[in-house]
Amino acid sequence: MKLKTFNKPTLIVIAGPTAVGKTKFCLNLAKKYQTSIISADSRQFYRELKIGTAAPTEQELQTVPHYFIAHLSIHDYYSTSRFEQDVLQLLPSLFQQNQVVIMTGGSGLYLDTVCHGIDELPDPDPEIRQYVIALYEKKGIEELRKQLRILDYDYYQKVDIANYKRLMRAIEVSLQTGMPYSKFLQQKRKKRDFEIEKYCLVRPREILFERINRRVDEMMENNLLQEAKQLHPYKKLNALNTVGYKELFQYIEGQITLEEAINNIKVNTRRYAKRQLNWFKRDPNYQYIDLAANEF
Structure with missing residues (x-):
């Protein structure tokens, strides 16, 4: 990647699948531009998730200013819309220091939210959220599908019906507002300055x-299992429903062997990487850098 000179405030977005090498690449790029890095990796937002999210090390964080790394607890509520607001509030001050700011991560939705905006959705009502969670825990994903078909058939026809989190969010919004969730998804892109x-x-x-x-x-050598044991009491939190932890929770509960858990983490991470790449391929504005041929 050739360094450019920018005459206008510019956000350089560095995306890519997990383990591709985004951290090292962005650290080198930030040093060359003498600028900051905004993390859009939703798993690295949580301070309790250190080993399993491959968060930058303390030394790396001291080398280049980072934002949105370990700024939340797993007990905190956070959303893409709040991330959008937080980043847009931060960027003007960063652009005063440098015409270039780097944003990186593998969470395509969070990257897109900053670049293009997101439809305004209400924060979840705690009582409704607990109702929907209980519905899923007692009756399973099929009941979620049934409820969504009734509340918002248009969205039901489009959504990944195997993704229970998306089903739950759509049901929450529909129940809370009395309007179909799909009415909030107009996909209008916002112009950035x-x-x-x-x-x-x-x-x-x-x-x-x-x-x-x-x-x-x-990660296993660096005590990921111990980290998972400490987090196991909170396994039902949304932040912990993620690759690397949920497989070890199964081992801790005696459902599978440790060898099976480790293998499952590898398999599920590879699948996650494929989904990430498929997300980025939908956006024709991405320029691709093959790190195997162009180590930065």
């Missing part, structure tokens, strides 16, 4: 999968 350049880091599939497997092994 800064330029945006998008890059997606990639590697050959076999190399990426090898890096994923190796990183999981390194």
